[in-house]
Every structure is written in C-alpha cells, then in structure tokens.
Amino acid sequence: MDIRIHIKQPTLLLDKNKCTQNIENMLDKAKRCNLSFRPHFKTHQSAGVAEWFREFGVDKIAVSSLKMAQYFAEHNWKDITVAMPVNLREMDIIDELAAKITLNVLVESAETIHHLEAELNNRVNAFIKVDTGYHRTGIATEDTESIQNLLNYIKASTRLEFKGFLAHSGHNYKAADADKIHKNHKKAVLDLNELKDVFRSQFPDLEVSLGDTPACSISDEFFGIDEIRPGNFVFYDMMQFVLGSCEEDEIAVAMACPIVAKNVDRNELVIYGGGVHFSKEYLEADDEGTKLFGSLVDINLDTWSPIRSGGFLASLSQEHGIIKCNEELFNEYQVGDLIGVLPIHSCMTANLMGSYLTLEAETIEMMK
C-alpha cells in the first residue's frame, strides 16, 4: 500500500512498530531496575495509543491536566496521577474524578492542602512535589522542615492520603550532553534517597516517583526510586535524538508535508506545514544561531527513510515552512510531492495535529 495517496495536507505519521518497541524497551528497563512504570500520556494524548500500553500490562498513568485525566478516565484508566500542582479552580473536577478512580494529586503548599480538605467529598492520594534542580515547581529536597510541615497537615487530613514524593528533572531537557544528564540524574537520585531516609520512619510505605525521558532512557541507576513517569519516549523526537536519549530510528513520528513551491534562486522548498502544525520549537544548529525546525526524511511507500543530509526545515510561519537545501536534494523534489520532517518536539507537534495516521493508513484520534 502507498500511504502517500492518503495525504493531502500536513499529516502526522505514526510508526506503530517503532512506538510499541519504545514502549517495550522502557517497560523492560523498568522491570530490570525494579521500578513501577507509570507512563506520562501528555505526549500522545490518545486513547488509541494508550491501548498499546495496556496490551503490555500497563495500568497506571500520569497526565498533565485534569481535562486529560477526565479523557483517560472515560477510556477506562483507573489510576491516574495529575502531574501538575492542584488548580484550586477545578476542585469540582478533582472531586468528581476522585469518586471514580484512584486519583493522585500534587501538593506543595499548606493552602492547597486546606482547600482539598475543605472542598473534597472524596479521598485522593497526595504526592508532595519536590524540586530536584529544575526549579519550576516543588519544594527543595533539602527543605525537610517545610516538607514536615506539609506532612503534618496531610496526616491530619481526612481527605488526603500521603503517597510519597514526586519529582521531574526537567533540566535534563536542557542538558548539553548525556554526561550532564547522568550527573543531574545521579544527584536527583541521591537527594531523593536522602529525603526518603528522613521520612521513612514516619511513612514506611512512601514512594518516590521520578520521571523524565532523557534520564529514563540513558540511565540504569535508579536505586531507591519506586516509580518512573517518562512520556516523550513513546515517540521521541529530534530534541531527544540530539540529547542522546534515542537513536534516530527510534523516532516514531514524522510529519508528511506537501511541497507547494520551489525557489530555484535560493534552493528552497516551500512546504504546506507551519507553526500551527509543528509548533515553533527549534534547536540551534550551530554557533551562529541557525535554527533547525526539523530534519528531513523521504516519505516512501509505507515507511520513511533515514534522515537526509543536504537540507533542513529552516523557518516556519503560520502555515508555511521553508526547507533550505543543496542543489541535489532540491532537484529531487517537485511541487506536489510529499516530504517528511522529523519534529523537534513531538509533544507539541502531536498536540497541534490532533490525530495520527499510522503507516497502515489507520487514523488514530487524540483528545479534543
């Protein structure tokens, strides 16, 4: 079958074999390291892709919004961690979900605990969000006084059940290389173990949950960690490839875009495919600030090729993209052809595209 005949507009292709292999690899890692596996579903946002996880026995997940929690709860996921600080304006949704499923929420302030206690009718599990160096949210792991303070409130609560500590080493996405990821990760694991040691006597069953695709992909050192929550690994992308988290042939999604014009003076291909399809995430391709918005592949009958040298997606406006290339590549492509682009950040691209087309020409819908 020629997948290309199904493609008129920018389309996000999904290679199911690569994707399920990525799931299996991460699951193997979790088993090998004695870790509970709670994949983050914010990357694919799709009940269809979620079923591929279920086939491997996965039964608990993380999401990044209550809306996403509602969506997956409707699709029969029964144990969901909302990996965002509690939004006090959505207390009704939390309560509604807590009545139906095992809902795990993140707290990091006394105020939030008081609101949950006062406004919920149903019980939820609570993780205290701790900061392992990303400095986005959470209490610093060394600030055990503040943590004890929150724990006292949680102990006194009739609505909250303390589960443990949850961290996200988001700074690994900004690491210069794999060495830096290993270094960040070792420090996070050490800090989380120290934290566990402090509170283990009060809470013998406390769990530590950690999750980021770079460290979960490249490290095997998870001593003392109970659960991992990587998300992006399901597809990977150019950002992860450059970080060293994956091989090129593990990237499971590629955009297929029609070529709508060619500029022979500048060796540029103009594609239908812009910021509303890819997002405007980029990598810096060199020291002169050249931006890379995606790497090129050929779209073949029922697969895509390895990355083509000699060209790259160099700029994006709302609906157009400009591919700069050498003459050889330029001459291979005609107006009306499709060209493939491996996205920089698959989470953002998938979120914009709203659905996938598998290489078997099956459309897989995402959350609306």
Added chain:
Amino acid sequence: MDIRIHIKQPTLLLDKNKCTQNIENMLDKAKRCNLSFRPHFKTHQSAGVAEWFREFGVDKIAVSSLKMAQYFAEHNWKDITVAMPVNLREMDIIDELAAKITLNVLVESAETIHHLEAELNNRVNAFIKVDTGYHRTGIATEDTESIQNLLNYIKASTRLEFKGFLAHSGHNYKAADADKIHKNHKKAVLDLNELKDVFRSQFPDLEVSLGDTPACSISDEFFGIDEIRPGNFVFYDMMQFVLGSCEEDEIAVAMACPIVAKNVDRNELVIYGGGVHFSKEYLEADDEGTKLFGSLVDINLDTWSPIRSGGFLASLSQEHGIIKCNEELFNEYQVGDLIGVLPIHSCMTANLMGSYLTLEAETIEMMK
C-alpha cells in the same frame, strides 16, 4: 458581572469593543487611502468574529488554507483569497469551492498553472505571488520575464482568470522599528507600482494586493495599491506593540490563567498555562537573551488592566508557565487567583485555544 467566576482553566479573553474598534480603524484607513479591504481571517479563525466584520460591510476575505476557506464558505463568505501557494494535492477542494464562491488562488509556477488547467472543472481567479523582500514565496518583482511567461500560460488557460499581483511583506514582522517598516513598505509599494506599469497595457484591470499588519497599521502611503489584507490587527499582540503597530490598549485578547503555585525563594508564580495554550513564541527582552513569553495584566471584574510592571512570563513548558516578579507583585497574588497575560503572537495563541470568552461571558467558537 464578574467574568472571573467563569474561568477555571486557561482562557482566551476577547474584548469585543477593542476588537471592533480595531476593525473600524483599519476600515477607515482603507477608505481614506482608497483601498479595497480584504481582511485576513487566519488570526481569529472564527465565524463569530467574522460577523463583526460583516456588520461593517466587509464582504471579501483572505485565508491561509483551503480548510479555512471551506469553513468560511460554509459561513456564507462568497469571495475568498487563499493566500498560500496552490497545494496540488487539494485540487478537488479547490474545484469544489470554485463551484460555489469567488475563489482567488496564488500561482507562482508554470507547473501549478498546468495542473489547475488540467484538473479543474470550475473557473478560479489567479493572482501571481510576487516577492517584495520577505523571500518566503513568490517571484521577485523585478523578474518580469518569468512573470510574463506565467501570464502567457494564464492567458491561454480556460480555467484561470488573471486578477493581478499579490505580495506579503512578512519581513516587516522582523523589522527593528517603525522606521524600518516604513522603509520596507515604501520599497514594496514602489516595486509593485513598477510591476503594474510593465503589465498595465496587457491587463488594464490588474490589481495589486498587499497585506501585513505592521505597514497597514502605521503607513498612509499606498499609492497604486488596490487592496490590503492585514490579519493580526483584529487582535494585535505584544509583538505588534513592540514593533509600534499598535497601542497597548488596542490589544484585544488576553489570556487568563489560574495561579497554581508560588515559589517564595525565587519570587515566582506558577501558572496553569503553557506552550499548548500560548505557543512558545517569545520576544527578546534584553541583550542578554532574556525571553519574554507574555506581559502581565490584572484580570478585573469585566476588563483587564494596563500592563503591570514588576513581572513577566519568563518560561513555558507544556502546561505550566513561570512568572518572574518582584516582591510587591508576588505578594499581591495568591494560589487560586487568576492573572492575565498579553500574548506575544495572538495568531498562534488563538489557534491553540480554539475559542474565545468575551468580557460579556459569551463563548465564541473557532474553526475546529
């Protein structure tokens, strides 16, 4: 009425008064300069907002995809320019639309003209896309030989009716200041007039269409131009404010985001509102590479305040944003409050949000 009680999640507020004033101002400019007004609807993508244009007598529009053309055609817009090079893979949609409405398409290659001629049953109007310095698409205005070549094909065609030349000075969005915009614009107008002079004897009725919000906002010099197609002006945004295209109080959209955490050590507010809501467009706030992802406003009863100094949206991940602020601003806000953010690029933010909430608490849907 307190608009805030309607807001649980990141919400794109739309101030109808500011928006309709922006429409009226641009319409006045068009009348004053004797220009036909064909607003670009890619910014708002909403049949509801489109009706506000219709009330001012606007009856022709530009869009950036055939999907958008289909959507607005369904909402009774009868004269639509698709301001993208023709996508040969969507010829069936072009033909279908051409049967129903006055459809204007862009061509810039002989190949595309041949395909239109061979595959269409219905007639379309054709503009030749010319390049006034943006270097994205189009034939250089001075390349009259290539243009004559295309014109010969169009003349011989039974499906295409030549309408004129269409340009987009997209380089004005990257201008350093208003002076540079004036300079770019003067050159574009001059080049388009020269082009018109060359072909006027063959095509006495040829039209020249130009459109970008910066030049259409700040210039009054449109001699020889027949039509303008600005889009972003309907809302404006921080990018246009910094360029000098608008006043701050002309920005007609603001994101309202719940505060979900506060970090007292860093004076940071964590909001529910990330790259999947704002897009990741940013402005460089200084020479040290500080990124500005949005400026802050207070969300009041039924309006938002002028820009607050003392803080800014400093980073975005998928669902979170981090606001850096001074102590004064930090102390004003509590977890659970809403804070407002004027977006950097309203086109991209609107595209992600999918609907608007007016200050009268009316929800206005966008194209899906």
